[in-house]
Amino acid sequence: xxxxxxxxxVEEVDALVGTAHAGxxxxxxxxxxxxxRAVAAGLVPFGPELEMAxxxxxxxxxxxxxxxxxxxxxxxxxxxxxxxxxxxxxxxSYELKIQRITRSRDATLVKIADNAHNxxxxxxxxxxxxxxxxLAAKYxxxxxxxxxxxxxxxxxxxxxxxxxxxxxxxxEWTAS
Numbered sequence: 001x002x003x004x005x006x007x008x009x010v011e012e013v014d015a016l017v018g019t020a021h022a023g024x025x026x027x028x029x030x031x032x033x034x035x036x037r038a039v040a041a042g043l044v045p046f047g048p049e050l051e052m053a054x055x056x057x058x059x060x061x062x063x064x065x066x067x068x069x070x071x072x073x074x075x076x077x078x079x080x081x082x083x084x085x086x087x088x089x090x091x092x093s094y095e096l097k098i099q100r101i102t103r104s105r106d107a108t109l110v111k112i113a114d115n116a117h118n119x120x121x122x123x124x125x126x127x128x129x130x131x132x133x134x135l136a137a138k139y140x141x142x143x144x145x146x147x148x149x150x151x152x153x154x155x156x157x158x159x160x161x162x163x164x165x166x167x168x169x170x171x172e173w174t175a176s
Contacts, residue, residue, distance in 0.1 A: 008074065010040075013052045016073070020063045028126040032062070035117060042113035042162035046106075046154070053082035053110050060087045082106045086114070098142045102149035112146050112155055115139050116162040147173060 017036055024032035040054030052075065059065045060083060067087075070080045085107035088097060101107045117123075119139045124132050143166075147155055152174055159166045 010048050010051050010055070013055050013075070014040075017055045017059060020059055020065055024062065027131070028123055030123075032058075038117045038162060039110070039113040042116060042158040043109060044161070045157050046109060049076055049079050050082070050106060050109060052076070052079045053086075053106065054113055056083045057086050057110050057114060059083065078106075082110055086110050094138065094142070095145075098145045102145060105150070108146055108149050109154060109158065111142075112150060113158045113162050115142055115146060116159050116166055119143075119166060120163045121165050143169075143173075 014037070018033055021031075021033040021036065026032050026035055036055050036058060039057060040051045043050040043054040056070065056075070056079065059070070060067060067080050067084050070083065071077065082104065085104050086101055089100075092100070098111070101111045118135070124136065127135065147170070152170075155170060156167070159170055
């Protein structure tokens with residue numbers, strides 16, 4: 001295997017995920033890379049490493065990339081650790097995964113951005129009604145746990161960028 005130039009910039013990570021997710025589409029048939037880019041956009045205020053983690057948050061789950069391959073490609077350790085923290089583990093329920101994620105501020109912020117994008121009303125409206133209802137309940141329950149583990153100003157920053165439709169819910173949640 002020939003040596004790989006270390007990845008140092010958000011732009012290089014964006015190119016990497018563009019290639020890694022090429023041809024993949026999400027549940028509503030939109031190019032999958034659009035999702036990871038939207039998640040990353042919500043993390044821009046927190047610096048390039050969180051933005052990179054947003055871009056890479058699904059790469060281990062949804063492609064042939066591994067955490068070790070990310071490291072050997074020059075992805076910073078902190079970024080890979082965040083990606084590992086948000087990656088599904090075999091046999092672990094979604095609820096336990098969310099609880100595990102909240103042990104890390106950075107992983108929590110990535111998952112809040114992911115949840116916010118997955119909860120965009122216009123995207124959800126394109127799903128069949130039973131799937132839309134199931135996912136809405138799943139994401140709402142996850143927000144309760146994720147938001148409780150994060151700083152409200154950081155949540156608001158992410159939600160404002162990724163899915164402003166969640167702002168009323170956030171305001172109601174903070175008022176209670």
